[in-house]
Amino acid sequence: MPIRYLHVMVRVLDLPTSMAFYERLGLREIRRYESKEGRFTLVYMAAPGQDEVPIELTWNWDGDAALPSDSRHFGHLAFEVDDIYATCADLQTHGITINRPPRDGHMAFVRSPDNISIELLQKGAALPRREPWASMGNTGHW
DSSP states (O other): OOOOOEEHHHHHHHHHHHHHHHHHHOOEEEEEEEETTEEEEEEEEEEEOOTSEEEEEEEETTTTTTTOGGGGGGGEEEEEEEEEHHOOOOOHHTOEEEOOTTTTEEEEEOOOOTTOOEEEESSOOOOOTTTTGGOOOOOOOO
C-alpha cells in the first residue's frame, strides 16, 4: 500500500512568536486555516521550493494545557543549511540560543519558542572546525 508524507504538526503557545522563529530559519507561510467553531488556527510553513513538506503550526485560541514543558519526547525537526556557521551566527544575533553548537562543522541544535528541538545540518561535507564554535559548550537541552 503506497503512503505519502504530508506534514509534521507542532503545537504553539504564541503564534506570531513561533512564526517569527521559523521565518528566521527561512520558512514561509504557504497556507492558513482558521476555525471559529473549533477556536484554532493552523499555519503551514515550508522552506522555499519545498511546499510539499510543511510544518503545521497549531495554535489553540484558548491556550493549550496539553502542551508539554519539555518536547524532547517528540524528537526533532531537521533542516539542511548552506553554511552552518553563518546560520548559527544569524540565529544567535537574533537572540536564539545555540543549544548544541556546530563544533564539528556539521551539526547544531536550537529550540523553538515552544521548546521543539531543531537540528541544523551542514549541506554536503562538514565545514572545517572554526572558533568560537569549536570550543563552545552546550547550553541547556537539545
